[in-house]
Amino acid sequence: MAAPWRVLMLSPFGREVARGLLAPLGDAVDVDVPETRDRAGMLAALPEAEIVVGDYTGLLAVDAEAVAAARRLAFVQMPSVGTDSLDVAALTAAGVPVANTAGANARAVAEWAVGAAFALCRQLAWGDRGVRAGGWPQRALIARGTREIHAQRVGIVGYGAIGAEAARLFGALGCAVSYWSRRRRPEAAATYRELDDLLAVSDILVLAVPLTAETTGLLDDRRLALLPDRALLVNVARGGVVSDAAVLAALESGRLAGAALDVFEEEPPAADHPLRSREDVLLSPHAAGATGQSQLNIVSAVRDNVIAAVEGRDVTNVVNGLSPQVRRR
Structure with a gap:
């Protein structure tokens, strides 16, 4: 009988939850977690690991040193869409x-993007703060500029599962929707535009592109300056796609009338970070995809892929171009 596969869970589920997740495999797996939830604990556990479930928090990053330590490693499954912690x-x-x-949290993130756009268009958070403070800022709220979302031109940067679902939802509201991605999508329910052209016609710009070497700093000061005056920015991608400094500069210049940020260059941002004090910014703690349904979808996807790997079937959603057939070392 073959020895059990050694599965190392880096995400903070806890030993019993991690083992329960893969209970259908019975004795075919030996599931463990690092003894200490820090880099030293991870590096100590990696040499025997054959399958690693990555850390969605990013705390236990599997960098080159960690890869070198994992001499038996055959497969890495991230419990998220992003792989920037690897x-x-x-x-x-x-x-x-x-x-x-x-795709596991595509609907959740797309709904957050639409909800955030509504909040920016109608100044919902600003109005809420004013009423809670004892005021009645009806005229002041209107003076800040309120908009109906169907009249806005929406540009989506990135047309994966999240970008496609966001395009569908904005389109259902009557918005004219365009997109840019690194490759055209013939099936897209939106109009393809080159990136600079997309920016020039986007009253609401939604960032939904993965963070890679090619997309880091994709939206710099020059590109943000291409947006129409008083545009709105919604970032559900990663903070590194556009720097915090570039967002601040665009807000201060008036190029951006507001921004809804679920992600930041450093998470959490410092307590005195200038974005925290701006009333034209809607802040969220990297929770756009955090719904009960999406978490169930993610857990199911992780479980199903690990089971497939152990049973010798192809895994799904391989992002680095290698064979989906996982082979032991």
Whole structure:
């Protein structure tokens, strides 16, 4: 009888929850977590690990040093869409397929993007603060500029599962929706535009592109300056796609009338970060995808892929171009 697969859970589920997740595999797996939830604990646990479920918080990042320590590693599954806590290049060079949970939280994140756009268009958070403070800022709220969302031109940067669902939802509201991605999507329910052209016609700009070497700093000061005056920015991608400094500069110049940010360059941002004090910014603690339904979807996707790997079936959503057939070392 083959020895059980050694599965290392880096996400903070706890030992019993981690084992319960893969209970259908019975004795075919030995599921563990690091003894201490820090880098030293991770590095100590990696040499025997064959399958790693990554840390969605990013605390236990699997970098090149960690990949080198994981001499038996055959597969990495992220319990998220993003893989920026992994050194994907090092894993690819080591022949380790990496999978994410693409699509599992697409509806949740797309709904957040639409809800955030509504909040910015109608100044909902600002009005709430004024009424809670004892005021009745009806005229002041209108003077700040309120809009009906159907009249806005929406541009979506990135047309994966989240971008596609956001395009569908905005389109259902009557918005004219355009998109840019690194490759055209013939099936897209939106109009393709080159990036600079997209920016020039986007009253609401939604960022939904993965953070990669190519997309880091994709929206710099020059590109933000292409937006129409008083545009709105909704970022459900990663903070590194557009720097906090660039967002602040665009807000201060008036190019941006508001921003809804679920992600930041550093998370959490410092307590005195200038974005925290701006009334034209809607802040969220990287929770756009955090619904009960999406969490169930993610857990199911992780479980199903690990089970497939152990049973010798192809895994899904491999992001680094390697074979979906996981082979033991």
